[in-house]
Each structure stands twice: as structure tokens, then as C-alpha cells.
Amino acid sequence: MLTGNERVMVQGITGKYGRFHTEKMLNYGTKILCGTSKNLSEKNVHGVPVFESVKECVEKYGVDTSIVFVPAPYAKEAVMESLQNGIKKIVIITEHIPVHDTLEFVNYAKQVGATIVGPNCPGVIVPGKIKLGIMPEKYFKQGSVAIISRSGTLMYEIASFVSRAKGISVAIGLGGDPIIGTNMHEAFKFLMGRGINEVVVIGEIGPAFEVDGIRRAIDDGFNGKITAFFAGRYAPKGKRMGHAGAIVEGETGTVQYKEMVLEKIGVIISKTPSQIAEVIEKW
Amino acid sequence: MKLHEFVGKKLLSERGISVPKSVLVRSSEDILKLKSDIEKLGFPQVLKSQVLVGGRMKKGGIAFSESFEETLSLSEYLFKKPISGELPFGILIEEMIEHEKEWYFSISINPIEREIMFIFSEMGGIDIEKVAKESPEKIIKGTERDINKLPSTFSDVAEKLFKIFKKYDLTLLEINPFTPDKMTALDAVVHIDDNALFRQKWAQEFAEKKKPYHFVKLDGNIGVIGCGAGIVMATMDLIKSLGCKPADFLDIGGGASKEVTISALEEVKKLSPVAIALNIFGGITKGDEVAKAIVEFHKNNDLPLFVRITGTNEDEARRILEEHSINVYEDMERLCKEVVNYAKEVKAC
Numbered sequence: 174m175l176t177g178n179e180r181v182m183v184q185g186i187t188g189k190y191g192r193f194h195t196e197k198m199l200n201y202g203t204k205i206l207c208g209t210s211k212n213l214s215e216k217n218v219h220g221v222p223v224f225e226s227v228k229e230c231v232e233k234y235g236v237d238t239s240i241v242f243v244p245a246p247y248a249k250e251a252v253m254e255s256l257q258n259g260i261k262k263i264v265i266i267t268e269h270i271p272v273h274d275t276l277e278f279v280n281y282a283k284q285v286g287a288t289i290v291g292p293n294c295p296g297v298i299v300p301g302k303i304k305l306g307i308m309p310e311k312y313f314k315q316g317s318v319a320i321i322s323r324s325g326t327l328m329y330e331i332a333s334f335v336s337r338a339k340g341i342s343v344a345i346g347l348g349g350d351p352i353i354g355t356n357m358h359e360a361f362k363f364l365m366g367r368g369i370n371e372v373v374v375i376g377e378i379g380p381a382f383e384v385d386g387i388r389r390a391i392d393d394g395f396n397g398k399i400t401a402f403f404a405g406r407y408a409p410k411g412k413r414m415g416h417a418g419a420i421v422e423g424e425t426g427t428v429q430y431k432e433m434v435l436e437k438i439g440v441i442i443s444k445t446p447s448q449i450a451e452v453i454e455k456w
Numbered sequence: 457m458k459l460h461e462f463v464g465k466k467l468l469s470e471r472g473i474s475v476p477k478s479v480l481v482r483s484s485e486d487i488l489k490l491k492s493d494i495e496k497l498g499f500p501q502v503l504k505s506q507v508l509v510g511g512r513m514k515k516g517g518i519a520f521s522e523s524f525e526e527t528l529s530l531s532e533y534l535f536k537k538p539i540s541g542e543l544p545f546g547i548l549i550e551e552m553i554e555h556e557k558e559w560y561f562s563i564s565i566n567p568i569e570r571e572i573m574f575i576f577s578e579m580g581g582i583d584i585e586k587v588a589k590e591s592p593e594k595i596i597k598g599t600e601r602d603i604n605k606l607p608s609t610f611s612d613v614a615e616k617l618f619k620i621f622k623k624y625d626l627t628l629l630e631i632n633p634f635t636p637d638k639m640t641a642l643d644a645v646v647h648i649d650d651n652a653l654f655r656q657k658w659a660q661e662f663a664e665k666k667k668p669y670h671f672v673k674l675d676g677n678i679g680v681i682g683c684g685a686g687i688v689m690a691t692m693d694l695i696k697s698l699g700c701k702p703a704d705f706l707d708i709g710g711g712a713s714k715e716v717t718i719s720a721l722e723e724v725k726k727l728s729p730v731a732i733a734l735n736i737f738g739g740i741t742k743g744d745e746v747a748k749a750i751v752e753f754h755k756n757n758d759l760p761l762f763v764r765i766t767g768t769n770e771d772e773a774r775r776i777l778e779e780h781s782i783n784v785y786e787d788m789e790r791l792c793k794e795v796v797n798y799a800k801e802v803k804a805c
Contacts, residue, residue: 246654271652272565273625279570309767324686326710326737330788349685351567351627377686380567404689407696408705409674428693445694447789 174288174345174355174363177302179238179262182230183208184251186218190266191242194307195219198240201304206234209251227251227258238262240296240305248292249274256287264305265291265354275352282354289354295325295346306346308332316340318453321360322375323347323382327404331375331446338450342369349377357386361395370397371456373449374440378405381425384434391438400441400452403428457650458508459662462548464629464644471620473613474640476553480506482546483535487528495524497551503527505534505544510645513582515539520552553640558633560584561614562645563621571599572621574614576606580633609636624659625652668716669708671723676701678799679724679732681717683708683741687788691735694792700805703729712741717749721757730804731760733795735788736767743773751780760798764791 181198185191186208196219199205207230208223215223230236239260243251248267255263256278263282270292282289290297296306300315312329314336320343322328328346335341345360347353355363357374364372376383387399406428424430432442443449465475479493487494494501505517512518517539521527531547560580566573576596579587587594596605603614613634621629628647635642648659670685678695680702682688692702704727708720724732736746743765754761764785765773777784785791799805 245651269651271625271655272627272649273622273652276565276570276572322686324684326682326684327686327690330687330690330737351565352570356568356570375686377689382568385568402690404686404693406689406693407674407702408689408692409672444697445789446690 174262174290175297175299175303175305175343177299179204179303179305180234180236181205181305182227182234182236182239182255182260183221183242184227184239184255185242185244185267186210186221186223187212187215188242188244190307192218194240194242194266195221197307197310198304201310203303203305206230206236211247227254227260231258231260236260238305239264241265241267241291243267245269245271249278252278252289253281256281256285261287263287263289263354264294264296265289265348266294266296266307267291268293270350272350272352275350275354279352279354288359290345291348291350291354293350294348294353295322295328297343297345298341299343300341308344308346312336313344314340315342317342317369318371318373318456319364319369320344320373320375321347321357321364323349323377324375324404325349327375327377331373331402331449334446334450335373335453338454339371339456342371343367351380357382358389359386361386361390362393364397365390365393365395370395371453372397372399373453374399374401376401376403376431378403378408378428379426381431381434384425384431387435387440388438398441398456399439400443400449401432401435402443402446402449403431457648457653457659457663459646459648459659460506460508460545461504461644462506462546463659463662464646465641467620467624467646468641468644471616473616473620474638475644476502476550476640476642478548478550480546480548481531484528484532487531491524494527494549497549499523500552501527502550502552503530503534504548504550505537505539506546506548507539507542507544509540509542511582512539517544553635553638553642555635555637555640555642557636558642559610559636560587560632561610561617561634562628562630562632563617563626564628564630572618573597573599574602574618576610576614578607584632607636609639613639625649625656669706669712669720669723671707671720672705673727674702674704676703677728677730677804678795679703679706679727679729680735681706681708681720681724681732682735683710683712683737687735687737691733691788691792694789695733695796698792698796700796700799703727710741712746714745714749714752717746718753721750721753725757725759729759730799730802731762731795733791734761734763734765735791736763736765737788741767742769743767744769744776747773747776750782751776754780754782762791762795762798764788
């Protein structure tokens, strides 16, 4: 997924969040070469040149990766523009994108062989190498354990425990929307390609993404160690808990069900963040 | 967002799907005023409570009337009858469609397959869930490319329904029952994507006013506020595992302002909790601003507050809170233990 050599473009660089996080990512060492915006009154943001189109960015700077902060109503257009101009890795931070739009660009990305992470996600960080996201980097110290999470702030919370215990090789925030570009299974494929075999999975109530993804990863031959932590054990049925995807509908959406199934296939269940630290310290 | 049956049926009929003739009434005065239209539907006629909860038939939300007088009296009863705690928006009075066969058809977005998919059964009706459980072979599932697996008489309707689903940004379109006898949709459950309301102007009038935070009332007595859905759920879970019950789920989101924090505290206060636990953990949340909001709320309320706060300017935030003797902790597990201990001390859980 990320090697640290990505040539990065920020879509929506002149907005409040785009601007703020561009600076943070630059400070981290991420190679941001240009940005796009429909607001052309600014020629550069934190020294990064701003263009109207992705095409100009690609032609002038050879960017291959994008991080998207474009507001939801225009996000599909921005992502499609990137895909049509050959961008192969896209992280979408934007929240509240209509799900039909997400379906469209996720399926198009599949056709053109591009990888999307998100939407509505904190992004991806390879500690010490590259940060393509909005996570507070101080909680992500370099080490051996991978984190895959549906939730944003909960990922930060747990990252601080993992960092203290063993350190992090990569943390991938998949996003809390019902449709996401990279699912649990695809995230595991990436870890397997890198030879990472210690994984913390952070899940929540809602469609059994985690169960499906972990099961498929094991079928693919993943034989590393996994511990999983789930939020929403006591969430009432039928109520949406913040995330569009977080709703218990029927048995398979409950934390209890997910834990039961995963335990059977060898996943260690952690019930608190500090338990995760205890588990991984023994690995 | 769930939409009422009458809204869903209007969408269907505008796009060429047959639905029963109907009149929507919101009061007894409406019924008197629309007498001739109602009589034109013929008798017997069907009275359907417009509520958003499911299983309305089994909960007494549907009645049959033989005369105009009966329609008037039954409606008066239905207007006042809550279905699973929900009073109806109105009553949809419909012509009776005599039929024998009932099919089930729905379209939704499958998050695992990442596709728009349909579910169909020739054994529709109020027991569809039982059918799905006990005779799964009676259920057909597929994408738009699989419409040819459906009865050929239905393919035209199915295609139209897929068009409606996409055009109106729906997340669920369920017709149960659809009767093949008259090729008519007898019910319609329609959910629209909240995130698409900006371009679905017709649905905006049904939208509730959006609050700056996401709030769900629960049945316990320890208030919970946090930033991020995952972390709020994890906080609720910890409180529960320590033996007390959360009063709510309230996510103020990332980068919450002073105003949002205060209004969130006011919202939770309405539930009369024994104490409120705030789990503020964020990269972009300005800790000192949230701390000032908490102090301001604390000045006017003697409700015990337990705060965990990290993020930008966290040292300043802690200093502000401690100065006003508000309990502040560095991690979430400690926060939950302390608030639970307090609730137990005062015998509130």
C-alpha cells in the first residue's frame, strides 16, 4: 500500500482541514508535491503549489498518490478525476459522502486497478516513513505491530497502548462508512505482502466486515497473530451509533457474535485497550 | 433516514409502478373535508398508520373499514394509537386490492459485496423473516445483472425499482407485499441516504433538524460524551463492564467547539444522570477550548463531571479543569473506573 516513496497530491488543499493537515504531513516528511483546489486565489499552501486540475499536478510533478479533503458534495468528482488521470493510491478523509457516490468510485477504482482507503477515515501511517492521514503522529511509534481499524479516535487511543508495548509497523484506518474502498480482507493482503504477522484489529458493531475479512485472510494463508477489540458491546439494536455503518441489524452485527466466531478461528479477543497491550507484549 | 409509506408510494407511482389509490389524512377535519375522495376509494378500504417502525400490521397499525363513518371513527382511534411508542404522522386511506399471492422484493446496498443487491421471494408477506430463516431456498438474491433470475413478468418492475433506488439516493427500498395478481406494490419501505439530502431536495421537508452531534438515549444513569463514535462506544462498554449503565451515547465529533461541548452537556443533563464522563481524545480537538466549556457548564450545574482529556494544548486543559476542582484523568480506563466508583458510592448503581 505505502512504501514511503509516494509522490503525493492533496485534493482540497485550501480548505480548513486540507491546509491544517498538509502542514502536519509535511512536517512528518510526507512528500507532498502539489495540491488542487477550485479556489484559485491562493498559489501555494505551506509552500506547496496549488493547481485547478489533477492533470496539471500529474504532468508537472508526476504524482501517483492523493489524499482527499474535498467537501462531500464534490468528493466523487475529485476522486474520479484522480482515477482518470492515473492516480493509483487514494486516501479519502472526507466525511458524509453519499453512499451511491462511494459505490461508483470504489467500483471504478477496482476496474482501473487503483487502491482507495476510506472514505471517512483517519488515513494510513507507516511510522517513521510516511503519514497519509490526520492521525496525531505522537501516538504512532515505530515497531512491529499492524493496526487495522474501522474507527478513527479509537485507533489513536489503542495506538498509544500499542506504541508503548511494541510499536507500530503500519496503521490503516479503513473508515466507518457502510461502503469502504479497502476492506479488512484487502488490508490483510497488504500486510501479508509486507511479511507483517502481528495484527491488532479494531472493530465495532455493524455488518460483519471484520469476521469476513479475517476469515478470508486466514483462508489466504495468513498465519500470524491477531488480537481483536470491538466497540459497541452494549449498543442497543436498531440504533445508529454515530457512524453510518454502525448499526446492529440482526445477530451477526453484534460484538458478541463477532467475538464468538473469531475466537473459534484463533483470534485473541481483548476487552479493553490495556488488555491489547498485555496480549501483544507476549507475542 | 426513513421515509413514510405515502412518500415511498408517491415515488413509485411517479416512476410507473402501480400502487393502490389513496388519500392521506392528518386529522379528523381532513377526513370530513376529503369525504368524496375517500368514498371514491370504495369499501371496504384500508387504513394504515404512517409510522416509521416496522411490523406495523402485527402491532395493530392497520385497520379495515366498511363505511365512511367507520373510517372516521377508526382513524380517530389510529391517530391516537402509538405503534412501538411512535404516534403516526397521518393515516393513509387506501382502496382494498383483493389478492392471493404476495411477493417480497427489496433493494439495498450490500457492504461486504460493495454492490447494490436485491432480495426476492415468492413467499412474501408478514412472515418473510421466518421464510428467510426456515426456507432460505425460497429466497433469491442478486445484483442488477441477475434480474433474469426473477419471474419474467417481474423484470420490468425490478428494472424500474433499481432506477428509482439509484436516482433518489435510496439505501433501502422494500416492497412487501407486492402482489403479482394485480402487479401492484401494496407497501413501500424507503430509506434515503442522509448524506445525499443536499441534492434530493424533495426529501428535505421530511428531514429532522440536524444537531451538531450524534446522540442516542440509553437506559442507564451515567452520562457519556466523547469525540468519535468508536471511542464513545468503547467508553460505554467499559462503564457497563464495571457494573454501571450508560445513560446515552453522545459523539461530539473531532474538532468540537466550545458551543457544541456546552450544548452536548446540556443535552445529557436532561436525562438526569448521576454523573457525566467526558472522554475527549483527539488530534485536532483543542483541549483548552473544551476545558473552558466544561468549566462554564460546571459553574451553573452541580452535576459531577469526570473528564479525560488529551489533544492539542492538553496541559493547559488539565490546568484549567484542576483549577476548578473538576476530576481529570489521563486515560480512558481510569476515567471509567472513577466515574463508576463514584456512582457506586452514592448508591446510584
